[in-house]
Amino acid sequence: MRMKYISCFVLLYLVTIIVQAAELRIENGYVPEAPPVAPVMAGYLTLVNTTNQPITITASRSDEFKRVEIHNMMMHDGMMHMEKQDRLTIPAHAKVSLEPGGYHLMLINPRRAFRAGEKIKITFVLSSGKQQTVILPVKKTAAPE
Amino acid sequence: MHTRKLSGITQIRLIIIVAVLSLIAGFGLKQLMRSSGSQPAAKLQATILEPPHVVKDFRLLDHDGKPFTSASLQGHWSFLFFGYTNCPDVCPTTLKVMQAAWQLIPHGAEVKAAPKMYFVSVDPDRDSLKSLKQYVQYFDPSFIGVTGPLDEIDKLTNQLMVLYGYEDKEKDSDQYVVNHSAQLLLLDPRGRLRAILPPPHKAANIAREFRIIRRQYGD
Numbered sequence: 001m002r003m004k005y006i007s008c009f010v011l012l013y014l015v016t017i018i019v020q021a022a023e024l025r026i027e028n029g030y031v032p033e034a035p036p037v038a039p040v041m042a043g044y045l046t047l048v049n050t051t052n053q054p055i056t057i058t059a060s061r062s063d064e065f066k067r068v069e070i071h072n073m074m075m076h077d078g079m080m081h082m083e084k085q086d087r088l089t090i091p092a093h094a095k096v097s098l099e100p101g102g103y104h105l106m107l108i109n110p111r112r113a114f115r116a117g118e119k120i121k122i123t124f125v126l127s128s129g130k131q132q133t134v135i136l137p138v139k140k141t142a143a144p145e
Numbered sequence: 146m147h148t149r150k151l152s153g154i155t156q157i158r159l160i161i162i163v164a165v166l167s168l169i170a171g172f173g174l175k176q177l178m179r180s181s182g183s184q185p186a187a188k189l190q191a192t193i194l195e196p197p198h199v200v201k202d203f204r205l206l207d208h209d210g211k212p213f214t215s216a217s218l219q220g221h222w223s224f225l226f227f228g229y230t231n232c233p234d235v236c237p238t239t240l241k242v243m244q245a246a247w248q249l250i251p252h253g254a255e256v257k258a259a260p261k262m263y264f265v266s267v268d269p270d271r272d273s274l275k276s277l278k279q280y281v282q283y284f285d286p287s288f289i290g291v292t293g294p295l296d297e298i299d300k301l302t303n304q305l306m307v308l309y310g311y312e313d314k315e316k317d318s319d320q321y322v323v324n325h326s327a328q329l330l331l332l333d334p335r336g337r338l339r340a341i342l343p344p345p346h347k348a349a350n351i352a353r354e355f356r357i358i359r360r361q362y363g364d
Contacts, residue, residue, distance in 0.1 A: 032237065034233075034237060034283075035230075035237075035279060035280045035283030035284070036279065036283070037230070037276045037279040037280050037283075038230060038233075038237070038280065039230060039231050039271070040230075040231050040232070040233040041233055042233035042234050042237070071233075071234075073234050073235065075327070075344070077308075079308050079309075079310075079324050079325060079326055079327070080235050080324060080325055080326075080327045081312075081322075081324045082232075082234075082322045082324070084322075100234060100238050101234065101235070101238070101345065104233065104234050106233050107233070108320075141241070142241065142245070143238070143241040143242040143244065143245040143347075143348050144238065144242065144345070144347065145347065145349075
């Protein structure tokens with residue numbers, strides 16, 4: 001009987017994390033084209049959590065870059081500060097936007113230059129242990145209006 | 146090339162002191178302008194320096210390796226932005242804005258009043274002149290990258306009230322963050338700091354304010 005409960009719980013847990021991983025939806029993702037010599041690139045996207053549970057990203061990576069980090073840009077006394085985020089939590093039924101001047105993906109040391117039209121694959125590791133891969137198109141972006 | 150001798154904490158303390166001082170200075174300047182009534186009739190987001198602040202005695206290099214000194218700032222208006230190429234967000238965004246503003250301002254060899262656009266790297270350890278040139282020219286072939294030894298950069302940033310500092314910079318490490326001011330500096334054709342444009346930057350606004358400032362304070 002007890003065994004049954006445990007396996008039931010484990011099964012439920014597994015189902016939950018599968019659903020969770022699939023329920024992190026991506027909107028408006030892109031990587032602005034950067035100068036070919038640029039040692040870093042930025043990635044922008046909106047992470048939408050449609051589940052009842054918070055989802056936490058604990059790590060990010062891409063085969064195309066030496067490292068991928070999530071940073072937050074903040075302004076203090078007229079100075080821009082970048083702060084590495086070890087975890088990024090998207091609350092239940094909420095979205096977090098990574099956009100110019102705020103949170104962004106910091107794509108460090110590209111293995112080659114990327115031109116507009118190409119696609120970049122990025123994998124997020126979630127606190128549940130699940131991974132989710134997103135594909136961001138490289139775009140030539142205009143200055144903000 | 147150079148490694149800073151100050152520890153991270155000392156640097157941050159220094160940054161805070163400079164930030165507080167410049168805030169006080171900025172506030173005083175605002176009060177002064179208000180009381181003297183020298184605020185121009187047109188509403189500007191930029192802070193106008195009256196009188197303009199003479200910039201001198203620094204020796205940097207442009208991206209072709211030629212000296213970049215106060216003499217380089219004579220004879221044309223200059224926009225200066227300070228950053229570094231390992232900056233993924235603010236620097237490329239600002240350079241795109243500068244390019245769009247540049248498109249809105251009449252320029253070309255025959256236009257005497259055209260400004261020059263400079264990107265000054267405050268990270269000479271990682272930004273070589275060659276990569277700086279390729280970096281700025283990606284945004285516009287007319288843009289000029291500038292850098293040099295840190296003590297010479299400091300001579301310029303101190304006069305322009307620009308702040309920057311390194312975080313977690315250890316010896317021989319190439320992974321560190323540079324915090325920096327995000328304002329655009331506008332210098333007049335006599336190489337004097339005339340205006341400070343605060344972020345967030347918009348091309349149409351930069352072009353509009355430039356036209357007003359140039360008209361009011363002469364070419």
